[in-house]
Amino acid sequence: MTKNKDTNNISKSLSILGWDSDFQTHLDNIRRGNDNVFPARVIGVHKNSFLIRRGNNETLVTIAGRFNYQKDRLFPVIGDWVLIADKVIIDVLPRKNALSRGAAGTHGKQDVQPNKEQVIAANLDTVFIVSGIDHDFNIRRIERYLTLIYNCGLNPAIVLTKADLHQDPERYVREVEAVAFEVPVHLVSATDSYGLTCLEPYLSEGQTIAMIGSSGAGKSTLVNHLYGKVIQPTNTVSESVGKGKHTTTNRSLILMPQGGMVIDNPGIREIGFWDDAGGLDIVFPEIENLANCCRFQDCSHTHEPGCQVLHGVMIGAVKQERLDSYQKMKRELLYLSNRQQKSADRVEKERWKGVALKIKSINKRRRN
Ligand SMILES: Nc1nc2c(ncn2[C@@H]2O[C@H](COP(=O)(O)OP(=O)(O)OP(=O)(O)O)[C@@H](O)[C@H]2O)c(=O)[nH]1
Ligand SMILES: [Mg+2]
Ligand SMILES: [Zn+2]
Incomplete structure (x- = not known):
């Protein structure tokens, strides 16, 4: 009975901080009954420590050393739900966004x-x-x-x-x-x-x-x-x-x-993009709608005949400065995706280089 009441209090104090059933499922999968590990939300990020909150308790914690060398691990940021053991962050729960x-x-x-x-x-x-x-x-x-x-x-x-x-x-x-x-x-x-x-x-x-x-x-x-x-x-x-x-x-x-x-957050000086999930289509619907009707599918809306976007600018349906802003961001997103593709290719190349070296050394050992 008391334990149930405790659990209810804990989930209430966590839901105030944004905890939901998805996080609970992740927690149950990771924790597997280990009661020495508990979840908390990151509410402050400092140089070598993190301020976390759970219920009414705020605690300064450090981070497990493996976060520094396991590069594919999520590194905690503000708003993350983390798992704590002995005042150390040992894991970050998958992010909602x-x-x-x-x-x-x-x-x-x-x-x-x-x-x-x-x-x-x-x-x-x-x-x-x-x-x-x-x-x-x-x-x-x-x-x-x-x-x-x-x-x-x-x-x-x-x-x-x-x-x-x-x-x-x-x-x-x-x-x-x-x-x-x-x-x-x-x-x-x-x-x-x-x-x-x-x-x-x-x-x-x-x-x-x-x-x-x-x-x-x-x-x-x-x-x-x-x-x-x-x-x-x-x-x-x-x-x-x-x-x-x-x-x-x-x-x-x-x-x-x-x-x-x-x-x-501290003020942002420059806004560089990272993800591309079609944000431009949402922000510039008048351009995207017309772009679908251009004569050429890969129309750059700069000079092509049959460009509906340029026609839109001419009749006043699209503002020139909006088109300029759209084109600039489109170029940046394209540049970014090329770079990301190149770096993904490089990682893949490095991986195969590693595999080839391993095979070479196995063959060498066999011969000796
Ligand atoms: N007149 C007026 N001044 C304001 C208002 N809101 C903020 N300010 C002034 O704007 C200045 C900057 O405010 P801050 O709240 O420090 O700005 P910030 O966005 O947090 O800036 P960073 O922390 O550097 O990113 C201060 O001098 C504020 O007094 C407002 O509604 N009216
Ligand atoms: Mg400020
Ligand atoms: Zn066009």
């Missing part, structure tokens, strides 16, 4: 290795694209974020901050809505709490939101206002002095009083 990008500073640069995935956060329900309606506001960047999020199979919502800076902030909402089809757009201001209640539904129990956006967009300020007190440091120096400085330097998952969780 993950927000990943190409490693910083690689996109479009031929000489930098782009084949590096950087997982920003795992097991998410919504990703907030946070953008100020100040100098930070950039429609093309919002399109990039949307493509990135859809390519990771995640749900975006757009949060426009600093509504107090303008007489007619709704103008920015309309501008974003025109490019972000069916994506919710929320206008907020931390200064007078305008619009914050619209974000509450995302914070229901067990739900995890990750926030991405440039440095200075107001992500941490938003967390503090939603929380009701200052829990994350924010940029307090004047904009001109603080520009380009990252105030948030570590990723952290914050359990909110409303019940959900928010992951506050």
Whole structure:
């Protein structure tokens, strides 16, 4: 009886953190009755340690040494569910999803290795694209974020901050809505709490939101206002002095009083892609629909006769800047997939080289 009650309490305290039956199944398969191993969620990532949470307990733990040399192992990131034994992370449970990008500073640069995935956060329900309606506001960047999020199979919502800076902030909402089809757009201001209640539904129990956006967009300020007190440091120096400085330097998952969780991330400078799951089709439906009707199947929509996309631009059904943005991302995704294919080929080649060497050494031993 007591044991049952304990189990119920534990699953309740885990479900508050986003635990569900899929994770439970993985756990049962891995743990196989070993009660010295327990699951916890990664809520803070530091240089040599991780902050984990289970129920009301937060503990600083280290990671098993094998994570450093077993390269195919998932390395824990913020939001991961991990298995703990004696204050050490021994395993990472399979992820429901993950927000990943190409490693910083690689996109479009031929000489930098782009084949590096950087997982920003795992097991998410919504990703907030946070953008100020100040100098930070950039429609093309919002399109990039949307493509990135859809390519990771995640749900975006757009949060426009600093509504107090303008007489007619709704103008920015309309501008974003025109490019972000069916994506919710929320206008907020931390200064007078305008619009914050619209974000509450995302914070229901067990739900995890990750926030991405440039440095200075107001992500941490938003967390503090939603929380009701200052829990994350924010940029307090004047904009001109603080520009380009990252105030948030570590990723952290914050359990909110409303019940959900928010992951506050450091500002992102460059957005390189990693996955391609058809995000462009979702972000640019007007282009994709016309592209299906072009005369040539491999039409690049730049000069070909019978190109419906170019015709669309001519009659005003497609905006030239949207087509430019689409083409640029398409080129990047193509470049990335070529690189990934090349590196997969190289791995396969290395594998066969290893097999050939082994056979050679067996034959040599046989002869001797
Ligand atoms: N006027 C106004 N200023 C805001 C608002 N929200 C944030 N700010 C200001 O914007 C600046 C940056 O805010 P932060 O919350 O530190 O930005 P951040 O996105 O967390 O930045 P990083 O941690 O560097 O990624 C601060 O000076 C805030 O006071 C708002 O709604 N209105
Ligand atoms: Mg911050
Ligand atoms: Zn075309």
